[in-house]
Amino acid sequence: MNKKNLISITDFSKEEYLKIMELSRYFEENPNQSLLKGKVIATLFFEPSTRTRLSFETAISRLGGKIIGFSDSNSSSVSKGETLHDTIKMVSNYADLIIMRHPLEGSARYAAEVSDVPVINAGDGANQHPSQTLLDLYSIMKTQGKLDNINLFLVGDLKYGRTVHSLLMAMSQFENPIFNFVAPPELAMPDEYKLFLRQKGIRYFEHLEFNDIINQADIIYMTRVQKERFIDPVEYEKVKNVYILKNEMLAQTKPNMRILHPLPRINEIHTNVDSNPKAYYFTQALNGVYTRMAIISHLLNLK
Amino acid sequence: MQKQLNVSAIKDGTVIDHIPTKVLFKVIQILKLEDFPNTITFGNNLDSKVLGKKAIIKIANRYFEDEEVNKIALVAPNAKLNTIRNYEVVEKRVVKIPEEIVGIVRCFNPKCITNAENIPTRFQIINEKSIEMKCHYCEKITNENEIRIK
Ligand SMILES: [Zn+2]
Numbered sequence: 001m002n003k004k005n006l007i008s009i010t011d012f013s014k015e016e017y018l019k020i021m022e023l024s025r026y027f028e029e030n031p032n033q034s035l036l037k038g039k040v041i042a043t044l045f046f047e048p049s050t051r052t053r054l055s056f057e058t059a060i061s062r063l064g065g066k067i068i069g070f071s072d073s074n075s076s077s078v079s080k081g082e083t084l085h086d087t088i089k090m091v092s093n094y095a096d097l098i099i100m101r102h103p104l105e106g107s108a109r110y111a112a113e114v115s116d117v118p119v120i121n122a123g124d125g126a127n128q129h130p131s132q133t134l135l136d137l138y139s140i141m142k143t144q145g146k147l148d149n150i151n152l153f154l155v156g157d158l159k160y161g162r163t164v165h166s167l168l169m170a171m172s173q174f175e176n177p178i179f180n181f182v183a184p185p186e187l188a189m190p191d192e193y194k195l196f197l198r199q200k201g202i203r204y205f206e207h208l209e210f211n212d213i214i215n216q217a218d219i220i221y222m223t224r225v226q227k228e229r230f231i232d233p234v235e236y237e238k239v240k241n242v243y244i245l246k247n248e249m250l251a252q253t254k255p256n257m258r259i260l261h262p263l264p265r266i267n268e269i270h271t272n273v274d275s276n277p278k279a280y281y282f283t284q285a286l287n288g289v290y291t292r293m294a295i296i297s298h299l300l301n302l303k
Numbered sequence: 304m305q306k307q308l309n310v311s312a313i314k315d316g317t318v319i320d321h322i323p324t325k326v327l328f329k330v331i332q333i334l335k336l337e338d339f340p341n342t343i344t345f346g347n348n349l350d351s352k353v354l355g356k357k358a359i360i361k362i363a364n365r366y367f368e369d370e371e372v373n374k375i376a377l378v379a380p381n382a383k384l385n386t387i388r389n390y391e392v393v394e395k396r397v398v399k400i401p402e403e404i405v406g407i408v409r410c411f412n413p414k415c416i417t418n419a420e421n422i423p424t425r426f427q428i429i430n431e432k433s434i435e436m437k438c439h440y441c442e443k444i445t446n447e448n449e450i451r452i453k
Contacts, residue, residue, distance in 0.1 A: 008442070083420055106416040106440025125414050127441055 004299045005112040007121045009130040009166040014173040016298070017137060021147075023294035023303055024138045024287070027062070031290070035302045036065030042095035043069035044087070045122075046102040051263065052122050055285070056099050056131075059292035068095060088114045097300060118299040126162055132262055133166040135291040139284040140171075140219055143258040148175035151216055155182040156223035156243050156268060158189040163262045164223060168193055172202055179204040180213065184239040186230055209242050215252045220245065222261045222281075224268050247272040260284050311344060316363040318385040318392075319375070324348055326378040327358035332452045333375050333407055341365045353381070369399070374407055376400040377434060377450060400431050408436070411449040415441040424453065 005011065012020070027033070041060045045053050053071055060067050068091075084107060091098055092115040100111055101122040108121035108128070123129040141147055152171060154164045158181055168189075171177045179197065181189045181204060188206065197204050207213060214220070225243045230236040244267060245259065258280040261269060265281070273279050297303040322330055327347050336343055342363040351357035366386060375382055376398040386394040406423035417424045417440055426436035426445065434447035 084416070085420060085422075102416075103414070104416045104419055104441075105412060105414050105443065106410075106438060109440045110416050110420070110422060124416075125441075 003116070003118055004301075005119045005121075006130050006295055006299060007108045007112055007119065007124075008128045009133045009170050011130070012134075017134070017147075017170065017173065020134050020291065020294045020298060021138055021141050023297060024134075024290040025142075026303075027293040027297075028287075028290040031062050031293075033062060033293070034064040035297055036060060036063040036300075039065045039096045039300070040094060041065045041067055041296070042091045042098045042100075043067055043071075043122075044091060044098060044100040044102075045069065045071045046073045046084075046100065046107075048072040049101050049123060051285075052101060052129075052131075055288045056120075056122060056292050058289045059296060062289065063293055063296060065296075069099075084111060085114050088119075092116045097296060120295060120299065126160065128166065129162060130166065131288070131292055131295055132163050133170050134295060135284065135288040136163070136167050136221070136260060136262075137170055138287050138291045139258075139260055139280060142287065143280060144218055144256060147171070149177070150174070151178045151180065151218045153180045153182060153210060153214070153217040153220040154189070154223075155210060155220060155245070156225050157187045157229060158183040158223075159187040160229060161223045164189075164221065165193060167221065168197075172197065172200055177202060180210070180217070181206045182208075182210040182243070184208065184225070184235070184242070186235060187225065211249060214249055215254065217253060217257050220257065220259045222259060222265075222268050224266055244268055244270060245273055246270040247276055250276055250278055253278065311361075312390060313342075313344075313361050313363045313387055314390055315388050316341070316361060316365055317367055318387060319360040319362075319372075320357070320383045320385060321351065321353060321381050322358040322360065322375075322379045323354060323381075324356045324358050327360070329378045329450075329452055330358075330360065330375045330382070333378070334372070336360070336362070339365065369396075370401075373398050373401050374404065377404065377408065377447075380431075380434075400428055400434075403427055404436060407453060408445065409451045409453050410438045410441060410443065411445040411451070412438065412441050412443040415443065417441075 057067055088111045097118045098115055099120045099122050102124050105125035105127040108124040112119040121128055158164055227236050257278055259278055261281040263285055324347050345360040347358045348356045382398045384396040385392045404426045410417050410424055425439035429435050429437050435444050437444050
């Protein structure tokens with residue numbers, strides 16, 4: 001039997017996205033499971049990411065599995081100079097599935113080649129973080145009742161933000177999406193993604209600000225504009241308040257519109273938005289547990 | 304012979320012609336010629352109608368499969384291979400860039416796992432005209448100006 005992995009969002013077909021959506025819903029309705037009874041799951045965090053690790057470990061616990069692993073490389077043999085190859089070889093003998101986060105790009109793809117058991121990429125440097133994208137899809141599905149015909153606003157750092165790139169790739173699998181890119185020129189969506197959309201005949205629009213057009217959105221996906229990304233600090237000062245979402249801006253937005261954010265938030269969503277029913281980012285994070293339960297079950301052929 | 308080359312002729316073997324002068328040593332590296340026991344002669348900055356100046360390599364008593372030699376298309380896309388038997392050119396071939404490049408080129412991304420551990424690199428050629436290749440691991444694109452031989 002062929003071993004399945006989840007390394008990049010493009011590893012999954014549209015059918016698999018839909019299966020993950022269906023399973024996520026099932027686990028949300030039935031969160032306490034024993035599908036992983038007698039199974040051991042390794043969570044190898046070569047760099048710390050408490051948020052992602054807790055989400056995965058909650059998912060494993062809800063499925064009734066046992067967890068081995070480490071939460072940063074200082075507490076593991078890695079700090080003694082063991083290669084990634086050897087760590088993965090050893091752990092794949094112990095565990096039924098490996099979830100890993102690593103600062104180097106391509107590390108998860110390589111680990112999947114070395115490992116005899118499935119590997120889930122929980123972030124490889126700036127490259128991929130596919131479980132985030134699947135929980136984003138599930139959040140869109142839950143709030144809109146569909147993944148087709150969605151008008152999606154991507155706001156903030158569209159150049160370096162891997163979550164927006166992966167979300168773009170995933171949503172382009174569905175019928176008739178419209179993308180609105182809202183970013184300063186320094187952080188605009190890279191050409192390769194725009195070319196990809198043009199080749200697929202998918203509509204996109206680019207904007208420097210979004211106050212006047214926000215009422216078209218079904219989903220507003222916010223990301224952080226970081227000062228370090230700007231060569232010229234003056235440019236940052238000019239734009240830093242343009243990409244902040246405030247409650248006053250939401251008055252004319254569609255009733256079905258929801259605001260997503262991969263979290264952690266710094267200041268790009270004003271706290272006065274939090275109590276607005278259109279703020280969805282905290283529920284979005286909770287959705288991650290169900291989506292991760294779905295991914296694990298799917299890769300191990302348990303459901 | 305009117306059109307005599309500045310590099311002495313070989314009786315049997317392979318002549319690799321039309322190599323851009325600045326990549327001669329990269330071609331030598333890619334083909335791992337330093338490991339060959341054969342007699343090898345090469346010339347650089349020779350006059351060429353096509354390239355202005357060119358390099359040429361002659362390897363005595365050695366013949367190449369396409370798979371082995373096509374790798375040099377990465378740096379010398381117009382290189383020509385002449386198979387020589389008894390001083391005669393018996394076959395002319397052009398190199399063709401392979402779809403996948405394994406274990407020759409470094410990934411330009413310093414944060415790529417292939418630059419941290421001893422892993423053969425793997426690239427998919429996504430643009431043949433001006434070389435662009437996508438790393439199988441980090442998914443970043445290395446272009447022709449960034450090509451460094453491993
Ligand atoms: Zn790479």
